[in-house]
Amino acid sequence: MYYNHDTVVYLNRKMVKATEANGNLYSQTLQYGYGVFEGIRSYATEHGPSIFKAKEHYERLKKSCDLIHIQLDYSVEELVEASYKVLAQNNLQDAYLRPVVYLDPNMSLSKPTGVNLLITAWEWGAYLGDKMLNLCTSPYQRPNPKSVHVEAKVTGHYINSILATVHAKENGYDEALLLDAAGFVAEGPGANLFMEKDGKLFTPALGNILPGITRATVLEMCAELGLRCEEKQFTPEELKTADSAFYCGTAAEIIGIAQLDNYRFPLDWSESLGKKLQEHYSKLVRQPQPELVSNEQ
Ligand code: PMP
Numbered sequence: 001m002y003y004n005h006d007t008v009v010y011l012n013r014k015m016v017k018a019t020e021a022n023g024n025l026y027s028q029t030l031q032y033g034y035g036v037f038e039g040i041r042s043y044a045t046e047h048g049p050s051i052f053k054a055k056e057h058y059e060r061l062k063k064s065c066d067l068i069h070i071q072l073d074y075s076v077e078e079l080v081e082a083s084y085k086v087l088a089q090n091n092l093q094d095a096y097l098r099p100v101v102y103l104d105p106n107m108s109l110s111k112p113t114g115v116n117l118l119i120t121a122w123e124w125g126a127y128l129g130d131k132m133l134n135l136c137t138s139p140y141q142r143p144n145p146k147s148v149h150v151e152a153k154v155t156g157h158y159i160n161s162i163l164a165t166v167h168a169k170e171n172g173y174d175e176a177l178l179l180d181a182a183g184f185v186a187e188g189p190g191a192n193l194f195m196e197k198d199g200k201l202f203t204p205a206l207g208n209i210l211p212g213i214t215r216a217t218v219l220e221m222c223a224e225l226g227l228r229c230e231e232k233q234f235t236p237e238e239l240k241t242a243d244s245a246f247y248c249g250t251a252a253e254i255i256g257i258a259q260l261d262n263y264r265f266p267l268d269w270s271e272s273l274g275k276k277l278q279e280h281y282s283k284l285v286r287q288p289q290p291e292l293v294s295n296e297q
Helices: 028-032 054-067 076-089 155-170 213-225 273-284 290-296
Strands: 008-011 014-017 040-045 048-051 095-103 115-122 133-137 175-179 185-187 192-197 200-203 229-231 244-249 253-260
Touching: 008 076, 014 076, 028 095, 040 076, 048 076, 054 076, 054 095, 054 213, 076 095, 076 115, 133 155, 155 175, 185 192, 192 213, 192 273, 200 213, 213 229, 213 244, 213 253, 213 273, 244 273, 253 273
Parallel strands: 133 175, 133 253, 200 229
Antiparallel strands: 008 014, 008 115, 040 048, 040 095, 095 115, 175 185, 192 200, 192 244, 244 253
């Protein structure tokens, strides 16, 4: 369960009990899917819970708001501080944080009349589990970038992710792979994709995907570990010639892909660059983030 009688949440600059926090049924977010959110993880460290890339997540939250005309009057610092407060007051260490910006009642298709910010947190295991995934190419494409701002984490965009996930599961797969409107490989319903071919990694270029914080972290880790990685568009046919592949995301972390449709990635996961990155990521997220260490001094 995401909350119980003791859970407290951060709502419009106050800490309140989850069971007493109310929204409004006439909200523009409920009526039209006009809202913005983030998915963030914290990890237990010797300095207490450490929120991985908190600043980057809240910068993306603010950017998502800007792109869809929501004026969010919070600084990144205030949002990070509020997140630590939510963890502390709920005694959480290894947790998932879910900030959501939702709007006041407004039945018109116009700019928001009022903006609310809620931050909740709960314990959540690896979103896609820890077993290698069997994927299917989804009949649902990612939203056309000429129709919506695909780079923004907008609540309404997630109907696309839900349709793709439900379709994949109903057809016996673990997860979907979505293509973009031009037919290139885009991403999963909640994760970015990397493939390995001949000792080099490739990941879809930005433009038609969510710019994942984990994706950026993988690129940083590649630079640090001296692994070659290129951002470029590629087709599902090219992906089906790769040696190995993985998904990455805050909730999913790094998880290997066994198979796409009827193509099995031939390289053993234990020999793959993905496995190396998975291990490195697992250590990296458990290192106290700089704001924690500096707060203590
Ligand atoms: N793509 C989509 C569609 C997502 O929902 C997510 C999860 N936020 C990701 C990619 C991965 O992003 P991140 O690494 O920032 O969690």
